[in-house]
Amino acid sequence: MNQAGTRKAALALATMHAADRRWILARLPEAWRSALQPLIGEAQRYTALDAELLRAVLGDEPTYLAREVPPPDVLIVVLDRLSPAWAARVLAAAAPDHAEIYLAACERLRADAVRHELQRLPDPFPSALADTLARHLDQAARAGRAGTTA
Known part of the structure; x- marks a missing residue:
């Protein structure tokens, strides 16, 4: 074996x-x-x-493909707690279809910084890192729904 x-x-x-x-x-x-x-x-x-x-x-x-993305309001709160670089990584890993929703909700400087980081990320995104970040997003979203901090 x-x-x-x-x-x-x-x-x-x-x-x-x-x-x-x-x-x-x-x-x-x-x-x-x-x-x-x-x-x-x-x-x-x-x-x-x-x-x-x-x-x-x-x-x-890759397990991150099967993960559910939190509602936009929860996603925005979770991502706002991260630096632009890590917010970009979480978006790329777990919520790529929601990037524009998040960027539209950000202040211009933050949106530009996150957009810049998104452009720098590798394609395809490393699956092990994507899985870990998707789990982080899930945990942070659950903690946010429960009223605790992530």
């Missing part, structure tokens, strides 16, 4: 019912069980597994 395959298998097994997981593990070679069990334990300890996110990870799809 390669390392990526082992981690994917552990994630899939970690989400199963304990009886199903035991049944599958009992039928695997000892070497595979030994490699999988610590990773399964780690996945269960440190993650709350989201079914949609798990499907994307196991399918090698």
